[in-house]
Amino acid sequence: MAGFLVRRALWFVLTLWAVVTLAFFLMRAAPGGPFSGERRAAASVEAALRERYHLDWPLWKQYLAYVGPLELGSRGWIDGDGSDPFGGVLAGDLGPSLKYRDFSVGEVLAQSLPVSLELGALALVFAVVAGVGAGLCCALRPGSKLDLALHWGSTLGVALPGFVLASVLILVFVFLLPIFPVAGWGRPSQAILPAIALGAPVAASIARLVRAGMFEALGQDYVRTAIAKGMPVRIVVLRHALRQGILPVISYLGPASAGILTGSLVIEKIFFIPGTGQHFVNSALNRDYTLAMGVTILYTALVFFLNTLVDICYTLLDPRIPLEEA
Amino acid sequence: MGSPAKARWDLDTAPMEQVLKKLAGRRSQGLWAIAWARLKQNRAAFLACWFLALVGATSLLAPALPLPSPIVMHAIGEPVGPQIAWPAAQGKFKGEYWALSSIDRELVKLRGKAFGTWQTPPLLGTDSKGRDLLSRLIWGSRTSLFVALAATLTSLIVGVLYGAVAALSGGWVDRLMMRVVDGLYALPFTFVVIFVLGLVGATHSLAGLSRESVFFLAIGALYWLSMARVVRGQVLSLKHAEFVSAARAGGASMGWILAVHIVPNVLSLVVVFLTLTIPSVILSEAFLSFLGLGVEPPQVSWGLLAVDALEAASPLRVYWWLIVFPSLALATVLFALTILGDGLREALDPAALGRGVLR
Numbered sequence: 001m002a003g004f005l006v007r008r009a010l011w012f013v014l015t016l017w018a019v020v021t022l023a024f025f026l027m028r029a030a031p032g033g034p035f036s037g038e039r040r041a042a043a044s045v046e047a048a049l050r051e052r053y054h055l056d057w058p059l060w061k062q063y064l065a066y067v068g069p070l071e072l073g074s075r076g077w078i079d080g081d082g083s084d085p086f087g088g089v090l091a092g093d094l095g096p097s098l099k100y101r102d103f104s105v106g107e108v109l110a111q112s113l114p115v116s117l118e119l120g121a122l123a124l125v126f127a128v129v130a131g132v133g134a135g136l137c138c139a140l141r142p143g144s145k146l147d148l149a150l151h152w153g154s155t156l157g158v159a160l161p162g163f164v165l166a167s168v169l170i171l172v173f174v175f176l177l178p179i180f181p182v183a184g185w186g187r188p189s190q191a192i193l194p195a196i197a198l199g200a201p202v203a204a205s206i207a208r209l210v211r212a213g214m215f216e217a218l219g220q221d222y223v224r225t226a227i228a229k230g231m232p233v234r235i236v237v238l239r240h241a242l243r244q245g246i247l248p249v250i251s252y253l254g255p256a257s258a259g260i261l262t263g264s265l266v267i268e269k270i271f272f273i274p275g276t277g278q279h280f281v282n283s284a285l286n287r288d289y290t291l292a293m294g295v296t297i298l299y300t301a302l303v304f305f306l307n308t309l310v311d312i313c314y315t316l317l318d319p320r321i322p323l324e325e326a
Numbered sequence: 327m328g329s330p331a332k333a334r335w336d337l338d339t340a341p342m343e344q345v346l347k348k349l350a351g352r353r354s355q356g357l358w359a360i361a362w363a364r365l366k367q368n369r370a371a372f373l374a375c376w377f378l379a380l381v382g383a384t385s386l387l388a389p390a391l392p393l394p395s396p397i398v399m400h401a402i403g404e405p406v407g408p409q410i411a412w413p414a415a416q417g418k419f420k421g422e423y424w425a426l427s428s429i430d431r432e433l434v435k436l437r438g439k440a441f442g443t444w445q446t447p448p449l450l451g452t453d454s455k456g457r458d459l460l461s462r463l464i465w466g467s468r469t470s471l472f473v474a475l476a477a478t479l480t481s482l483i484v485g486v487l488y489g490a491v492a493a494l495s496g497g498w499v500d501r502l503m504m505r506v507v508d509g510l511y512a513l514p515f516t517f518v519v520i521f522v523l524g525l526v527g528a529t530h531s532l533a534g535l536s537r538e539s540v541f542f543l544a545i546g547a548l549y550w551l552s553m554a555r556v557v558r559g560q561v562l563s564l565k566h567a568e569f570v571s572a573a574r575a576g577g578a579s580m581g582w583i584l585a586v587h588i589v590p591n592v593l594s595l596v597v598v599f600l601t602l603t604i605p606s607v608i609l610s611e612a613f614l615s616f617l618g619l620g621v622e623p624p625q626v627s628w629g630l631l632a633v634d635a636l637e638a639a640s641p642l643r644v645y646w647w648l649i650v651f652p653s654l655a656l657a658t659v660l661f662a663l664t665i666l667g668d669g670l671r672e673a674l675d676p677a678a679l680g681r682g683v684l685r
Binding site: 014015018019022023026027030155156158159160161163164167168170171175176258262265266269270280281283284285287292296299300303 | 517518520523526617618635644652656657661664665668
């Protein structure tokens with residue numbers, strides 16, 4: 001276990017370094033800059049701004065300053081007033097946002113991340129509860145009308161993108177039957193529609209996995225034995241079969257959380273939710289270099305962390321499976 | 327000492343000849359013939375297949391169909407619901423498009439000859455700028471399906487070549503190439519793609535590539551990794567399969583083995599993978615266009631139609647057709663593709679071959 005975590009940590013550092021480097025140079029290679037937007041300031045103002053954020057440095061100096069707590073400025077290695085604009089990623093400082101002038105990237109993320117995490121967690125809970133429930137219903141009454149309806153429904157759910165579902169939900173539950181508010185964030189009633197729209201595709205996949213997994217589990221000898229010795233079917237299903245039938249779901253949770261993360265970009269836009277997703281898209285478009293880098297680092301870390309967590313859970317549930325060499 | 331080859335054939339020539347005589351005139355059923363027969367038995371998958379063929383033909387021939395132009399606007403201020411007749415001012419067809427390819431221009435000329443200025447009424451209504459929704463849906467399907475095919479082909483070519491080269495080389499080349507794939511898997515690729523597309527922006531280009539080619543390459547890059555893995559695994563197991571060893575022992579050349587034994591066997595896997603990839607690519611395109619990172623107006627795609635619908639949505643008037651019809655189009659096509667993919671997977675499953683049709 002310790003060895004696994006160490007290997008994972010090494011991979012994480014390598015991945016993060018690759019992402020930071022790739023993103024950094026790609027962003028600088030792209031035309032335009034943070035201060036060349038529509039409302040362009042005077043040339044002298046722009047030059048002053050570029051100097052203040054050290055965008056006038058050569059790229060390699062900017063890169064070093066961004067990555068490392070090398071304190072290049074105060075050591076006099078690079079020009080300037082002997083100060084560093086910020087500590088650098090390794091010192092845990094993501095720098096000031098170039099667009100939201102009065103905020104640091106850390107502050108912007110600290111404001112928006114809890115909202116995104118809350119929405120994501122709600123969606124994931126909805127997906128697991130609805131998915132496992134629907135899958136169990138199918139597996140318990142195979143071939144019934146309920147099974148057929150749920151099976152086709154889940155196939156449709158896998159095929160439908162979340163934003164299509166979101167617009168249909170808005171149409172029905174906001175405009176036709178005004179039950180929910182149209183958008184915003186803060187009240188519980190504002191979280192229900194986004195969470196459903198975000199979680200539904202995942203729920204559909206989970207339902208399919210549970211259905212297939214339970215069919216296989218219910219055909220096993222130990223299940224037949226348990227039923228033969230007179231145990232109630234309910235207990236056999238919930239205690240014996242479910243433990244095996246749910247395994248594919250656990251391994252799917254990694255891709256599922258990544259899917260919810262990406263899906264949240266769109267869902268947050270539709271429902272005007274002040275989460276991190278908007279910053280991700282907008283900062284790249286606005287050339288807000290530091291914020292874009294910050295969000296990219298955040299998402300990389302999140303995806304990596306979730307995948308590792310899922311791998312560990314998998315081993316805990318089924319000790320026969322060794323932690324893979326990653 | 328007689329020739330060993332002759333001696334071997336002498337053993338049971340007679341029964342062998344009888345068997346051959348019996349089988350003469352009967353063609354053996356290849357993998358594809360069996361798969362086709364099995365697919366035909368799966369009614370849902372077969373229907374999906376025909377439905378997709380119909381959608382494909384419609385979107386391919388869109389310029390020649392008597393549809394209104396997808397971009398001509400009318401300042402009416404408000405979307406109009408499904409109607410069976412145009413208001414008098416809008417009844418005549420105006421041939422305005424974005425820059426079309428030469429084939430499409432020919433098709434538009436053909437339309438002019440066949441239908442003149444007649445155009446279909448707004449059967450599905452219009453959007454807030456007076457543009458016909460049916461026309462925009464069909465023209466949008468061209469973009470969505472084209473992106474899907476182009477990106478899938480990119481991932482197919484790169485993935486198959488990469489996987490096959492890794493498997494056939496073996497040794498450290500194989501290990502190195504697969505480590506690279508593992509490493510790329512660890513990257514949150516969707517985010518990298520969104521990031522790159524955000525950088526390319528609306529009118530810019532990146533490293534000399536136009537926005538459109540970056541778009542295709544980026545979506546293709548999302549999917550080639552799995553393709554490379556799948557192909558490598560299959561080629562690796564085929565490399566050591568008995569019938570390949572037999573062919574090699576029989577003196578077949580490497581090219582012959584590749585063409586006759588390995589490619590057809592990998593192909594079935596690739597086809598299944600493709601039918602399952604195309605829906606996810608269509609989803610990605612819609613997703614990226616929705617975020618404003620994909621296709622640019624005045625061109626349309628299904629993702630952009632979804633944006634239009636949401637922008638026109640208001641609590642005062644419900645323009646249901648703008649939401650319902652694009653959703654329905656996207657849903658039915660993706661649904662059909664998923665069902666066809668599932669059906670093909672079952673039909674081509676080697677473990678299930680010999681069941682069902684072969685009786």
